[in-house]
Structures are given as structure tokens and as C-alpha cells.
Amino acid sequence: MLSEHIFKQARQEDRSQLTEIESKELLKKAGIPVIEAKLATTKKAAISLSKRIGFPIVLKIASPDIIHKSDTGGVKLSLTNVTQIGNAYEEILLSIRQRFPQAIVHGISVQKMAPPGIEVIIGMSKDAQFGPFLMFGLGGVLVEVLKDVSFRLVPVTKKDAGEMIREIRGYSLLQGYRGQDPADISSLERLIINVSEIVEQHSQIKELDLNPVFAYKDSAVVADARIILEPGTKG
């Protein structure tokens, strides 16, 4: 398995959560478009990575102990030059050290700031009787407040994926609401099917959360990802 080393690493460190960088690496190897994240362990490295990737840039704390990154000062968006990168790097580390002095910090992840698209989420969890299932919904307030989501059991077929997308009440938002670009439904379908395949192949994945995924008129890309492993998993 291509991603074996990722699971092995987590197991060796006795972690049940993969970092964003690891999660995205796993997704990318499975053919899912992601906004790639690179780890910087020094400010200098963050700056040189930013220059190579191209501005605008997003910096995020890379720590297996911090789940809600943006609520804790762990994310800096829309950074457009090296000075901003340098400052943001230090601010993030300071904020995290103050709030979570015990947290293990791998460094700072550096990634391209994606152009705005329609935010959707794709999640996976396990049912005690029927095994893994996927969830699809629009991002942000629609999923949190209205619980406007759809579910299907793994394995999810193309037909199932299409129905999942069309079933949510907010589907018309994906069709180009008020002059917005519509989302490319077939890219989202492919993404859902791809996730279903990953889940089928890796029984050690307990939960998966792609949030947000940006849907564009001709593609879709995973902007943030979180994967939790089964406890005591054998990799």
C-alpha cells in the first residue's frame, strides 16, 4: 500500500490522528485533488517554501494535538509577501505555545491560498451494524445549523454519489445561485467515489473529514483534511 509509511509513522508515535499534511498525502496518492501542504520547521524554510509555491499563502499549525486550528490562532490566511510570512509564522507558534503549552508541534504547514469556490464537506464515519458510511453537505452554516447533509453506505457507486449531491436541500446553491459559478457535479461525484474506495481499502481509518472542499466550475479540491485511525490499529 502506497500510504503504508503514513500509518506506520502514526503508530510509532502512538497517535490515532493523522496530521493535515499526512492526511493530504494519503488523499493525493489515492488520486484526490488536494491543496498540497508542506511542513516548515523554521521560519526560513516557511519563507522559501512560500516563494516556491507562490502567493497568496496560508500558514497553519501542524500539530496532532490541535484539532480546531483556526479557533486557536493556528491559521493565517491571505499572506502575500515574505514579511507577512515571517510574522505569521511567529504569531502562530506564540499563540499555540500560550494556549497549548503541552501540545506536540511538528512545525507550520505552508500551502497555497485556494481561490474562493463553493464550500462543501465530505465526511466518513462507521456504523456499528453496517460499517463505514459517507456524508456530504454544503460547508459552513448550512451543515452546522440546518444539518443539510446526505448519507450513503460504503461502497458508494456513481449513482449513489450523484444522489447524495442532489438530495441536499441546498443543491440549488451548487447549480450557480445568483450568478455564482456552478459547481462541477461530476468532480464532486468522483471525489466521493474516491473517498469510498480509500475507506474500503483502509479499514484502519475510523473517521475522515474533508472540510472544506472547494467546488469550482470545472474541478474540486480538498482544502483541509483530517483522518482519525482506529485505536490500536495495526496500520
Add this chain to the structure above:
Amino acid sequence: MSKSRYKNLEFLFQPRSLALVGITTADPRHWTRVFLEALLEIGFEHPIYLVNPKGGEIQGIKVYRSLKDIPYNVDYVISTVPARTAPALIEECAGKGVKAIHFCTAGFKETGEEEGIRLEAELVRLARREGIAIIGPNCMGIYCPKARLSFNGNFPKESGSVGVISQSGGNAINLVSETAWRGVRFSKVISYGNACDLNESDFLEYLAADPDTKIIALYIEGVKEGKRFRQALERAAKEKPVLLLKGGITQGGARAADSHTGSLAGNEAIWDAMCRQTGVIRVRSLEELADTVVTLVFMTIPEGRNVASVGLGGGDSVLLTDQLEGSGLRVPPLPLEIQNQIREFTPIAGNILKNPIDYSQNMLEIDKLSETISIISRWEGIDFLILFFKPLMLSPATKRIHRVVDAMLKAREASAKPLAVVLVPSVVPKVSREIPPIVQRFISARLPVYYSYASAANALNLVLSHNETRARVN
């Protein structure tokens, strides 16, 4: 994924002899008598042996003191012995050729108590050792008219096309009794309770392959083998229509299911997803299950969603139409040329001839209604027709009520498209007693009968949606 331990469950549905163990000798009204009554009523054609440690006889049939005293082999045992003596019964069955035991009695895993859980595990251990299959415990077992097996004296003696798998015995009795009065007949009905050995997947796989079963109705509180059940549903739904009523979808309902059959009820959203993925028709109540079964049995599935409704009452026309269109059916206006054809022989004025059609003025003129139905049914703008009436509106004239039925039955002959009847009952005593004979007249003409506008609209929508999904997939 586990597979059934049995290649084929046919042996359950053709016992050559049967023993009722635990039947009460003293009190003829005792609940343990129901199986004997039901079997005598339906006419089980092979030996029935009765067993009770007290011995004696019931209705001239000898009561053996022990299963071992029966000088012949016994294929099938229906046990009404108390839970604590159930394991001993399995040991008694050794060497008697028993293939299956139906344990009716409760007091096992569903109690949630250590002793009940232990007893149920003990049943499974002993039954596997002896190579005996268990139905139950805590259930009513099998009704199969072809095999002359039954658990209720009121069930029809004739066979039919509907197979039922119900975790609850009460819900099985309710579904069979109610739909039997609407003309439905059954191939095999299985109430399986706690499912300690044979479970819902075993029965579903069997009915999916059973040539006598054309439609499968399920009442499930919780499943034993989730993944196998999903696969069984998927396979069955490819063969024939499968209807599923899932009990225990709310927190309180789940708690009730836990104490009823010891089932883990599971997540509502997951069950819904599974039904959509497997092509199963999900229903939300026993009434909806009954309405949908009636639709599948009696209705030639219409080719589309356009319906013409013809019946008695202006206000009723409005309410019926609201229900139909609210459920995604369409009630299109009749074109002027069709209206004119009908006006040639009826005096119906203006708007009430557009669809829905309030035929109150002419309902007693049998030939005119037939002619009207004939003309409307040949219009390409509709796919099926609904005839509706509330006998209450014609009360107290019983004769007029039956004359409307005459007209509707004649109209059925004249219709070129599928037809359904909505007959709204009443608790007004004079009217209520007229309802059963009217229903029977419609059933004799093999018409689907619904009891409310909402239930008709809903059941027709469910069946049409199912057909549309299948058409898309194929």
C-alpha cells in the same frame, strides 16, 4: 461476511409432522392454545402431536407427557414452554428427527437480564449441537397457507404472492389481517423475534429466491448481521419489490425495540441511506406498509404520474387533488374536446368537468359514468384514474351507496387504464357497517382500495417513485 448455515430453508415450510409442546390442557382459552386452533382451522394435513407433562387429551387428541413418548419422528416443534425449560426441550428433541423448533415464549435476551441472555445463548449452543434450527424465541413463527401452517385462526386459507418477514408477531398479525380484508394473500409469513439462530437475512435470502413470493414486506427492529443484510436486501430488490418498515427510529422507539426483541435499533439516517442504495421501498408506518402492499398486488403500475379523479363531492375533489399533487402526482385539466364529448350525454356544467371531476349529479346513472370513464381513460394526458367516494355523503340511503358501487364496478370494465378506489370509511354506525361489504365488492373486481386521500396519494407516489428509480438504473 457470514452466510446462512442452511443451504435452503425449504424444510421449514413443508413439515410432515408437528408437535405443540407446552400446550395447556386445563384452560381452553389459554394463549398456548392459539397454535392448535390455527392449525386445525387451516387444516394441517399431517400429524399434530401435543405434549404436556400432565398428559391427558385436548379435543380428542392425545397429549403425550414428553416428546420422547411420541412413537414417531417429529419434523417441527412449536414450543410454548417457559424460557427456563426451553434448553431441556432441545435435549428432548435429540433422536426425534426434529429439524426446527419455533420458540414462541418470551423471557430471553429481550429482558436485558443476565438469566434471559444466558438462556438464549444456551438454546443456540444446544440447537447447533443437535443440528436443529431455531425460529425465535419470542415470536409467532410461520404462516404458510400452502403448507397448511398458521399461527392465527383468522388468516386466509388460500395462498398468495406476498411474503412477510416481521420481527414482531403482533405486527405480522396486524399486517396480514388488515391487508387480507383488502384482498391480499400470502406465500409465507415469518415472525422471527429475537433471531438467536435463523435471522432476518436467512429469511430474506430465502424469500428472494422463492418462486411463490412476488413481493416482500419487512418489519425490522434491528439486524444481526448488518453487512449481510444489506447485501440480501440488494439482491432481493433486484428480483422483486421489497418494502421495509423499520421500527425504533426514535430514541424512545429504539428503547422499546430493545426491550421488545433485544435489538440494537441503529441510526435512522443510515437505514434511510441503505434503502435508497439497495432500491428498497421504505415505508414509515404499518398503515403505509399495508397501502403499498395493496398497490403492488392490485394495481398495474401506471406509466406516469398523471391522474384523473372522478367521484362524489366538490370539497372532496379539492382535498383529494391537494393530496395527490402534494405527493408529486399531477391532476391535469381535461382538454375542451374531451369535456365536450362527455357533455354530449351528461348535463355536467363548467368547471367541475375539468379534473378533478365531481360526478355527484350523475353518479347513479351507471351507463353514463362508464361512458365518461371510458372517454377520459382513452385521453393520452392521463396514466391512471382514481374513483373516490364517502358513503357517509349518501347515508342513510344504503341502496344508493350500493348503486354507486355498481356504477364504479361497471366503470372499471370501461376503463382503458389502471384504476384505484378511495373509499373513506366512517365511525357513524349506520355507515360503518356498510363499509366491509363494499370493500369486498371492490376486491372481487381486483381493485386496490384505500381508506383516505392521503394514504392513496402516498402509496401511489411510493410505488411510482420506485418504478422511476428502477427505470433510471436499467
